[in-house]
Amino acid sequence: xxxxxQTPRYLIKTRGQQVTLSCxxxxxxxxxxWYQQTPGQGLQFLFEYFSETQRNKGNFPxxxxxxxxxxxxxxxxVSTLELGDSALYLCASSSRGVAxxxxxxxxxxxxxx
Amino acid sequence: DQQVKQxxxxxSVQEGRISILNCDYTNSxxxxxxxxxxYPAEGPTFLISISSIKDKNEDGRFTVFLNKSAKHLSLHIVxxxxxxxxxxxxxxxxxxxxxxxxxxxxTRLQVTL
Numbered sequence: 001x002x003x004x005x006q007t008p009r010y011l012i013k014t015r016g017q018q019v020t021l022s023c024x025x026x027x028x029x030x031x032x033x034w035y036q037q038t039p040g041q042g043l044q045f046l047f048e049y050f051s052e053t054q055r056n057k058g059n060f061p062x063x064x065x066x067x068x069x070x071x072x073x074x075x076x077x078v079s080t081l082e083l084g085d086s087a088l089y090l091c092a093s094s095s096r097g098v099a100x101x102x103x104x105x106x107x108x109x110x111x112x113x
Numbered sequence: 114d115q116q117v118k119q120x121x122x123x124x125s126v127q128e129g130r131i132s133i134l135n136c137d138y139t140n141s142x143x144x145x146x147x148x149x150x151x152y153p154a155e156g157p158t159f160l161i162s163i164s165s166i167k168d169k170n171e172d173g174r175f176t177v178f179l180n181k182s183a184k185h186l187s188l189h190i191v192x193x194x195x196x197x198x199x200x201x202x203x204x205x206x207x208x209x210x211x212x213x214x215x216x217x218x219x220t221r222l223q224v225t226l
């Protein structure tokens with residue numbers, strides 16, 4: 001079974017731009033969660049999508065949004081990028097949700113200049 | 114407000130000895146706890162979880178203990194192996210309409226020969 005894949009792996013943007021990250025879950029998994037990892041804050045939960053619906057949301061501003069497609073692939077969008085958005089963005093998939101065993105992708109390293 | 118805390122940023126243990134990683138939480142609503150391991154340049158890997166109705170869960174060399182009255186959980190690795198060297202995150206979850214997975218900031222474990 002193929003694992004969780006994320007594209008692109010690395011991204012460099014400038015302040016004010018927007019970015020879209022993509023995540024393909026493990027086949028058959030309907031839940032996709034997104035996380036932000038920074039050295040100071042550790043891992044923080046962004047949101048979870050299940051069957052194309054946002055089911056849970058963390059404490060992030062509205063600049064962070066996402067969606068899930070009918071094939072369970074998910075995208076995360078960050079608009080009006082700020083320097084503090086530089087981080088490793090991870091997505092994870094599972095069968096039932098965030099309290100289930102989650103399988104993480106390798107992450108997308110976003111650098112905002 | 115850091116609801117899940119890992120107060121030791123790093124830990125060094127000799128091969129073959131016990132590694133004990135600690136995690137404290139403040140939100141008494143948490144009812145499910147998970148531990149993840151993360152190697153550099155990879156996404157986190159699920160290790161072991163425990164429900165709040167239990168006080169211990171064991172899986173091979175990994176055992177998680179939960180002390181609800183102290184709002185404390187710990188991960189024991191016995192015996193520690195060099196391949197266990199990684200960053201360990203604890204995470205907590207509670208069911209509810211606004212629920213989300215909350216992570217600690219991580220503890221870097223170094224298992225020395």
